[in-house]
């Protein structure tokens with residue numbers, strides 16, 4: 303069976319700018335898929351075109367075989383799109399906002415209360431949307447996207463305005479959507495979010511796809527060295543450099559970092575010197591993959 307979402311040589315331009323530049327990939331039914339990239343990479347443009355809000359300048363998008371730009375009612379019933387919270391109906395309460403969406407989709411009001419509970423907004427149900435915090439508004443917009451129980455859910459930076467606790471709660475909620483068998487596609491700046499949530503991640507910059515794979519495979523493919531971080535006084539830099547397996551030593555005021563591709567050997571040697579106290583070991587992360595691909599500092 304083919305992919306549920308098929309993006310084929312997609313190009314979207316704003317004048318001379320190719321915001322999406324000849325991008326091809328597929329997303330399987332039930333997959334949790336992330337578009338990861340810095341500001342201006344083209345994630346939102348890509349997502350909006352896949353959702354059917356923008357027309358491709360070249361190439362095509364299909365969801366379940368439908369062209370989303372044509373807004374076929376059959377397809378609209380199957381996809382949920384998180385809108386920007388600035389697009390709420392004015393002066394409605396959170397509950398009224400959700401109930402309005404439910405009415406538009408012909409969905410019963412019982413689902414409104416269920417969703418308010420699921421996104422943790424029961425306490426704010428009677429607050430006007432203008433009085434919601436950024437994070438609360440973000441959660442309400444996600445609830446609106448889910449009101450008709452769509453099989454495919456699109457989210458644009460769903461956790462960008464959330465504090466760490468609300469963010470974790472929302473991650474659990476999104477993982478729950480995935481566990482129910484839904485396809486979820488989101489954009490994010492956050493490496494951590496991509497690693498925690500996504501089955502596969504597309505790393506995007508300058509409108510192009512730089513890499514696409516499971517986060518763990520992207521990291522493994524990097525073949526990056528391990529960093530062993532010691533207290534500055536654990537061992538002298540010269541002794542550290544002489545240990546078997548150490549490729550480089552980076553001293554600074556707070557730490558002494560040993561860079562190695564033979565971590566067990568180095569750890570053994572440090573153990574013999576009783577220099578393990580307070581040690582931390584850091585392998586490669588998605589951030590290292592990103593920096594390796596883009597060759598520049600990440601602009602979160």
Ligand SMILES: Nc1ncnc2c1ncn2[C@@H]1O[C@H](COP(=O)(O)OP(=O)(O)OP(=O)(O)O)[C@@H](O)[C@H]1O
Nearest residue numbers: 316319321339340341342343344345346347348491
């Ligand atoms: N309506 C528009 N008209 C002209 N240029 C645009 C428009 N929208 C976006 N752009 C430009 O297209 C490029 C891609 O923008 P886009 O919003 O898709 O990136 P993004 O990865 O979602 O960024 P962010 O993480 O900041 O939201 C940027 O250079 C941006 O300035």
